[in-house]
Amino acid sequence: MNKNAEKKQIENSRREKLRKEKPLVYEKVIKLDEKFARGECVAMVDITYDYACNLKCKHCSNSNFAKKDRALTVDDLKVFSEQADSLGLCLLNISGGEPLVFPQLDGIILALNPEKFHLSMSTNGHLLNYEKAKHLKALGLDKVKISVDSINEHLHNLNRKKEGAFQKAFRALFTAKKAGLDVIIQHVVTRQNTQTRETEELAKFATKNGFMLDIINVKAIGRLEGCHEVLINEEDAAFLRDLHQRYPVARRDLFPSYGIDRGCGAVNSTFQLTKYGDILPCGYIHISIGNIFEEKLEDIIKRGLSISHFRNYSCKCLSGEDRCFIEKYMSKFYGKPLPIHWTEAFTDEDFV
Numbered sequence: 121m122n123k124n125a126e127k128k129q130i131e132n133s134r135r136e137k138l139r140k141e142k143p144l145v146y147e148k149v150i151k152l153d154e155k156f157a158r159g160e161c162v163a164m165v166d167i168t169y170d171y172a173c174n175l176k177c178k179h180c181s182n183s184n185f186a187k188k189d190r191a192l193t194v195d196d197l198k199v200f201s202e203q204a205d206s207l208g209l210c211l212l213n214i215s216g217g218e219p220l221v222f223p224q225l226d227g228i229i230l231a232l233n234p235e236k237f238h239l240s241m242s243t244n245g246h247l248l249n250y251e252k253a254k255h256l257k258a259l260g261l262d263k264v265k266i267s268v269d270s271i272n273e274h275l276h277n278l279n280r281k282k283e284g285a286f287q288k289a290f291r292a293l294f295t296a297k298k299a300g301l302d303v304i305i306q307h308v309v310t311r312q313n314t315q316t317r318e319t320e321e322l323a324k325f326a327t328k329n330g331f332m333l334d335i336i337n338v339k340a341i342g343r344l345e346g347c348h349e350v351l352i353n354e355e356d357a358a359f360l361r362d363l364h365q366r367y368p369v370a371r372r373d374l375f376p377s378y379g380i381d382r383g384c385g386a387v388n389s390t391f392q393l394t395k396y397g398d399i400l401p402c403g404y405i406h407i408s409i410g411n412i413f414e415e416k417l418e419d420i421i422k423r424g425l426s427i428s429h430f431r432n433y434s435c436k437c438l439s440g441e442d443r444c445f446i447e448k449y450m451s452k453f454y455g456k457p458l459p460i461h462w463t464e465a466f467t468d469e470d471f472v
Contacts, residue, residue: 148210164211173218181342186457188396197231203417215242234260245292253299263302314356323367337440339404384434387424404439
């Protein structure tokens with residue numbers, strides 16, 4: 121089987137599983153390409169319900185968010201999910217922090233209406249045992265995205281600042297799979313670790329064990345704010361494209377899917393809801409384009425898509441590769457309480 125056929129087979133298998141388990145979600149998923157062609161938002165929404173975490177990773181991007189008077193509640197998520205459903209959105213991801221330390225995790229999942237959404241969760245896997253995985257699956261969670269910094273145990277533990285983190289993360293991969301959850305390995309690449317044997321070995325490991333490998337390029341934010349020397353370059357990006365050709369499970373959100381080359385997905389293919397109700401163009405662009413406590417989600421998305429940088433195609437990740445965007449716009453929130461308001465970052469010239 122050639123690589124293109126292999127990629128198509130993987131996607132068809134995922135869709136068939138979704139059709140059987142969540143028919144209402146499947147009906148929305150098969151319409152995403154048409155919505156995208158019409159210029160509509162087809163985003164996967166990352167929901168940062170809280171920033172609480174049990175680890176202190178070197179590349180954490182959530183270290184400077186300012187506390188506000190109002191924070192998300194389970195009831196707020198019910199309203200949000202209703203608005204998202206009315207817009208045809210169908211992919212929601214629970215993140216943090218570390219969701220497995222959230223006391224209200226069960227209520228969060230149920231509030232997001234699992235029958236109408238494909239639900240995933242980003243986790244370090246530290247607290248994910250078989251009983252918990254089965255329980256989350258029964259509630260309606262479909263997928264876990266488990267962070268793996270390196271297939272080298274020492275390097276993973278060093279980045280996580282926690283001995284034993286590697287063993288717990290790798291055990292969680294197989295535990296979640298056994299419990300019936302789809303499993304994705306999330307791996308952050310930097311200028312320093314992209315073109316290494318460890319990166320390829322991780323792709324081999326994912327392929328051998330039936331996991332997808334989501335490759336996320338590091339951003340110069342959070343604990344790495346302003347450290348542009350960690351950002352990947354064009355050679356690194358080319359290496360990752362070649363890796364994807366050899367190991368189709370290794371993918372970036374910039375890569376074409378369903379035959380469509382979407383480019384950077386900020387706003388149109390992904391955006392983030394923060395703990396305090398702000399909508400960010402993506403989880404790494406700490407510029408609020410609106411707040412759900414003040415406006416309807418539909419109006420916030422319209423504003424986001426009227427900003428030329430998010431409306432127009434970009435072959436590079438704006439927040440992690442496009443040096444012009446990073447230096448001109450992301451630098452505006454460096455050293456400030458986050459997120460900054462969109463009027464602090466963009467002028468009339470930035471709108472379509």
